[in-house]
Amino acid sequence: MRVPCLFLFLARNRHGFRATFSNVRSFVAEKAHMADKCWRSPKLRIEGPRQARPQRPSPILDPLSMLTLKQRDLLHFIDDTLSTTGIAPSFDEMRDAMGLASKSGVNRLLTGLTERGFVRRIANRSRALEVVRRSFDQEPMPLPRQPVNLASTASVPLLRSGVDAVDYAAGGDIGTVDIPSALIGGGEHFVAIMPDRSMLPRGILAGDKVLFRRVGMLDEDDIGLLALRNGQLCIRSVTQEGALVRLQAADADVRTRWVEKDQVILAGVIAGIVRIYG
Incomplete structure (x- = not known):
């Protein structure tokens, strides 16, 4: 039977065995003492629940980020046309500018802009479009109010x-x-x-x-x-x-x-x- 070399050496030399065992015991005690010291140190010991990481501030959103790209392009086109000519573009002009196949596509874009408060349609007038606001941080402009004589x-x-x-x-x-x-x-x-x-x-x-x-x-x-x-x-x-x-x-x-x-x-x-x- 083969016996490990370390065991044979320790068995032949009792003094060497005792010395080796004493060294191992000292080494283990030293490491345990160091571990206990690290745990008791106020700089290294972690007490209480783990703190949550500070949240990053939310990025500033583009005021027009809630609009689709087509809606944004149409809003800019209406605003530019009103600023240049003083008249809102027709459905044909908006259809051609947006590259749409029919006027129903223009109507859907206008409905989205109207529901989000960017464009107002004025009843009983042709080309009756008005840009109410250009960003979400602007309040809609109030409707003009005229007194109505209810007696007549x-x-x-x-x-x-x-x-x-x-x-x-x-x-x-x-x-x-x-x-x-x-x-x-x-x-x-x-x-x-x-x-x-x-x-x-x-x-x-x-x-x-x-x-x-x-x-x-x-x-x-x-x-x-x-x-x-x-x-x-x-x-x-x-x-x-x-x-x-x-x-x-x-x-x-x-x-x-x-x-x-x-x-x-x-x-x-x-x-x-x-x-x-x-």
Whole structure:
């Protein structure tokens, strides 16, 4: 049997064995003492829970970072055009500048800018766009307020249903409603009640009495009322594309409709809203 060399050496020399064992014991005791000293040292001992690392300050966000690249480009294009010419660009100009295939793409970009408070659409005017603010740290500019004389009213035809619209388009008599005269300008006007919440993002609530001015056909993306031959009333954003008319709700969950232009028997562009609180 083979025996380790160290064991044979220690067995032959008792004094050497004792000396070796004593050296090992001293070495172990010295290391234990050093470890205990390090643990008791106030500079090296860690007491209490580990401190969390200080958080880095959040980077300053670009004021326009919430916009998509296309929305940002369109906002700059509208702002530059208004600053240069004093007139907002048309849908065709915006479509060409953004490299889009149709005007519906421009309408989606404008809707996003409007919902985020960068652009305001002015009703009853063509090319009616206004840059409200250029960054999120700016407050929206207040709407101009004009005093309205509520004492003076005028009776305006009230379209309660598609049947009323058909009768009104044919020259028949229907019911009326009193509207402040200050809201009525030139031309023929009528009122319809908003039946649902499909135009809520554009500021029209269910139950609002919406005043319309009768027109032959609406301009691009006007909010208007269309009465169809089948007796339907539609209050939508209206866009003509060839022989078809696109009826788009402001609520993205509502399906966009397309109707033939010859099915429209009555059209009106929005002129005001009458809302009763309480």
